[in-house]
Amino acid sequence: MFSFHSIVLGILAAICSLQRGVSAGTDITCGGQFPKAGGGLAQRTDGCSSWSDNPSQVRDSWGSANFRGVCDEHNRCYYTLRANVDECNRNFCDGLRNACRKAYCRKIFTATVCEPLTYGSCLQIAETYCAAVRLVEKDVYAKAQDLQERYETCIAENGGVTTEAAQGFLLQTGTPLHETDDTFSFAIGDWNLDGRPDLFAVKKSNTGSKSTEVHILSGALNFQRFILQTGTPLHETDDTFSFAVGDWNHDGRPDLFAVKKSNTGSKSTEVHILSGASNFQRFILQTGTPLHETDDTFSFAVGDWNQDGLPDLFAIKKSNTGSKSTEVHILSGASNFQRFILQTGTPLHETDDTFSFAIGDRNQDGRPDLFAVKKNSTGSKSTEAHILSGASNFQRFILQTGTSLHETDDTFSFAVGDWNLDGRPDLFAIKKSNTGTKSTEVHVISP
Numbered sequence: 001m002f003s004f005h006s007i008v009l010g011i012l013a014a015i016c017s018l019q020r021g022v023s024a025g026t027d028i029t030c031g032g033q034f035p036k037a038g039g040g041l042a043q044r045t046d047g048c049s050s051w052s053d054n055p056s057q058v059r060d061s062w063g064s065a066n067f068r069g070v071c072d073e074h075n076r077c078y079y080t081l082r083a084n085v086d087e088c089n090r091n092f093c094d095g096l097r098n099a100c101r102k103a104y105c106r107k108i109f110t111a112t113v114c115e116p117l118t119y120g121s122c123l124q125i126a127e128t129y130c131a132a133v134r135l136v137e138k139d140v141y142a143k144a145q146d147l148q149e150r151y152e153t154c155i156a157e158n159g160g161v162t163t164e165a166a167q168g169f170l171l172q173t174g175t176p177l178h179e180t181d182d183t184f185s186f187a188i189g190d191w192n193l194d195g196r197p198d199l200f201a202v203k204k205s206n207t208g209s210k211s212t213e214v215h216i217l218s219g220a221l222n223f224q225r226f227i228l229q230t231g232t233p234l235h236e237t238d239d240t241f242s243f244a245v246g247d248w249n250h251d252g253r254p255d256l257f258a259v260k261k262s263n264t265g266s267k268s269t270e271v272h273i274l275s276g277a278s279n280f281q282r283f284i285l286q287t288g289t290p291l292h293e294t295d296d297t298f299s300f301a302v303g304d305w306n307q308d309g310l311p312d313l314f315a316i317k318k319s320n321t322g323s324k325s326t327e328v329h330i331l332s333g334a335s336n337f338q339r340f341i342l343q344t345g346t347p348l349h350e351t352d353d354t355f356s357f358a359i360g361d362r363n364q365d366g367r368p369d370l371f372a373v374k375k376n377s378t379g380s381k382s383t384e385a386h387i388l389s390g391a392s393n394f395q396r397f398i399l400q401t402g403t404s405l406h407e408t409d410d411t412f413s414f415a416v417g418d419w420n421l422d423g424r425p426d427l428f429a430i431k432k433s434n435t436g437t438k439s440t441e442v443h444v445i446s447p
């Protein structure tokens, strides 16, 4: 049995080595400045032994009790900006005691019976760890917070991996999201209300949770860190679903719109909305619409067309249209998507798979404009942006231009959002696979 003091000394040694000693990996190190970073933390978690240069003094397990998870969680807590240190330590101490109970106690009918000797010494160890951590909490917590603060600032300033974006790009970066395929859908919205657009990756199927999942990467951290990863009450989804984000219930948080295009109960295109406030755990609208069931010739987006503060649903009909042009059909949010407030042809010919659509106020007149992104087979041999103005009811192009982005294909997904906070929407090209970084990449252009 180690004395209280030898363990405290071990932990103190660890505190001095707070910024040394843990192995580096493939995680974002911000140009090597934070070699021990991992999992979004300036120092990756490494059980209890990461506290000490002498792992035999501060071990992950004692007998059958395993403290590793509790130690990892404690580290994570200290490295979470503005975490409450008392709460970190209370959870830590409770967690250690629980680990002892789990290892040495069992329930017999209604009574809990513990092995007196082993449980007793385990608790002693737990109390020793606990006291030692509390003894030095001020200093260690402050150091961890400072390091994390500098880490996050470094990433925000430098983009983590890519040092400099190529000419014509506002950002080009890999992310902690692996390469992705057709089971992923992407959207842009400010999830954490910090004024920066975040990236929503909706995983539709083959998920761990057996539901449609939402994974959000923080814009403020140049998409280097997940700020939400969750299953939802929406079952796994397929090609008949289209996703978008918008603030449906006016609470300032982006909600998730799942548009079910076909095989619906109502025999119409349906709108299902999961609330952001519930972390996408609660439906706040599920409804059929006057729009018949739809197929691949339709593309969907969300934006406030009639400026009543409620998101409206844009259905873009790309081909097989009456007008022989790409058409815009808008269902009003105020009517719970029961009424069309615009149905019109446009000067854009019928479009196919090489076109991707999004909504954003390009000319800053308060009306949403329609972005038609032509991915390939373009005159300019680059990915092109063709923007139809909302003010003209989509009858007039306000921009038709090539971009710095080469021609693109199915491995790219497009969205718009104001990345550089100049008030104009930028174009996000999300490269899902065949990437240099072997991760899903974000490339931002200001067309």
Ligand SMILES: *[C@@H]1O[C@H](CO)[C@@H](O)[C@H](O)[C@H]1NC(C)=O
Residues within 6 Å of the ligand: 353, 354, 375, 376, 377, 407, 408, 409, 410, 411
């Ligand atoms: C053009 O884009 C379409 C749709 O993404 C894709 O299926 C096709 O392979 C692309 N063609 C080329 C030459 O990249």
